[in-house]
Amino acid sequence: MRARPSSRWIVPLVLVGIGLFLVIGSLDSALFAQQTVSGLANGGIYASLAVALVLIYRATEVINFAQGAIATFTTYIAWQLIDWGLSYWPAFVATLAIAFVVGFVLELVAIRPVERRGNQLTVVIAAIGLLILVEGAIGWIWGNNIKFMPAPFPSHIYNVGGVAFSRQDLGTIAISIASVLVLWLFFQFTKVGLAMRAAAVRPDAARLVGVRVSWMLSLGWGLAAVLGAVAGMMAAASPSVLLQPSMMDGILIYAFAAAVLGGLESAAGAVVGALLIGVTLNLLASYVSWVTPQLLLPAAFVIMLVVLLVKPSGLFGHARVRKV
C-alpha cells in the first residue's frame, strides 16, 4: 500500500515541529536545555540497542529479547578487563571485538539449530531462553552484587551561555551516534554489508548470487552484539544505571519501544524513535510533578501501544500487505 502524497509529509513535519519545540525551549530555559541534552544521551543508549534489535528483526522478523542480556554480559567483560588493569578505552575496543565473537557464536549454537527446523515463534522462545541463560551466567561468573564501572569521560561540565552540559552526556550522544553511523557506512559501502542487506530482504535470491545467507545471520548477530556492547558500556557509565545482571532489562524495553516507534524495519527510524523517547521521558520526569521514575517504564509501554494502534508501521516503516 502506498501512502497518500499528503500524508507523506506528516511525519517529517511533526519531527521538525518537535525539533523546533526543543530548540526554542532550550534557548528559553537552561533547565530545559540540560534535561533535553541528558534525554538525548539516554536516547543515544536506547538508539544503539534499538538498532541492534532492528538489525536482527530485518533479517529474521524476530525480536531478540536476549539483546539486552548479551549487552550486559559484554559490559561485565569490559568491567573485568578494566579490573585486570586495562585502561578504559583499550578495554572498550577489546570488548567490542569480544562482543562480536559472543554474538556470532550465540547465533551459531543457540539460534541456528532452532531456526533450521522451526518458525519465528520457536526462535523468539529460544531468544527468551537465552535471556534467562545469559543473565544467569552473569550472576554465576561475577555474582549478583553491583559493580562499579569507571566513567569514560571525566566529570567535566561545559558551560555554554549559562547552561551546564555534562561531558558524560555529550560523550554518550557522540559515541552512540558514531557507532550507528559506522554501521550504516558498513551496510552502504562494503560488499559484505550489501550481501547482508540482500540476505535480509530476499534470502532466496541472495543464495542464487552466491551469498551464504546463514553466515550473514551469524554476522548480523555479531554486529548487533557490538552495538549492544556500546549501549551497555554507555549505560553503565551513566550515574543513574547500576552494573548488575538485570542492568539492561529496562533499557531493552525503551529500545523496543523506540524500534516500534521507528517502524521496526528502519534503523534511521529506530534512532529517531530512541532520541524522541529519551527526551520525552526525561522532560516528563522533570516537568510533570506526579511522574516519578517508576512511571517511565509504563510510559514507554503506552508509547508502544499507541504506535501499534495508530500507525503500526511506525514513523519510518512502510505499511506492508502480507500474503497469508
Add this chain to the structure above:
Amino acid sequence: MGVLLALSGVDARYGPVQALRGVSLTVDEGEIVALLGANGAGKTTTLRAVSGTVRRSGTLELAGRPLGRRGPEATARLGVAHVPEGRGTFSELTVWENLRLGAYIRRGSTKDDFARVARYFPWLEERRAQQAGTLSGGEQQMLALARAVMQRPRLLLLDEPSLGLAPLVVAEIFRIVRELNEREGTAVLLVEQNARTSLETASRAYVLEVGAVAFSGTSEELAREDTIRRSYLGY
C-alpha cells in the same frame, strides 16, 4: 565441444508431490538449449534442480564436477547463474547494488564487468541510483539478466524471461541472450512459454511431460514434427 551440464535420472519433489521423474539431459559448452512443455511439466523445477533450490536426487554434473548436495550458494560459485521466474531482482535495492551483488562471488576488480554489462544494457548506467522496484517489468527482467552477466557464468539458467512483457521487449531480451551466447560463449538453459521464440533461439530442445523428458532433438527436428508441434508446442 564438451558437455557442460549433464543430468541423469534426476528426481525432484516438493513435499509429497514428485515434480521430476528421471530427467536426463545435457547442455554443451556454449550451447543454447530450450526446455518446452505445458504448465506443470517440470521445466522450472528442472532449472531449480540444477541450481540447487529444490530437493533432488540423481546425477547432476557441471563440467564433470558433481552438483550433488550443493546448495544454491555453492552452485553459483561453480559458475551457474539462475534468473528465476518473476525476475528475482532485489527490488528494495538500487540498480547499482543489484549489479554489485551479481559480482558478489567474483574476486578482484569488477570494473571491466560493469563496462561489459553497460555494452549490453547501456540504459543501466544512468539508472544506477534508482531503486530496482521502481523499474518497469521489462527493465527489471533486463536488470536480472544484467546481474547474471556480472556473475560471468558458464551456464545461464533463464526462466520465462518473457513473462508478462511486451513483444518488443521480449525481442530485445532474446537478442541480448543470443549476443551473450555468441560473444562470451555462455551456455544457456532456457525455459520459455513461447515455443516458437524458444526454437528460434535454441539449437536443441527437450520437451517435458509430467516431469519426464518426452522428446528431444534439434530445434529444426522438433519444429518439423507436426504431431509434436501440435500437441506439445501449441502452434
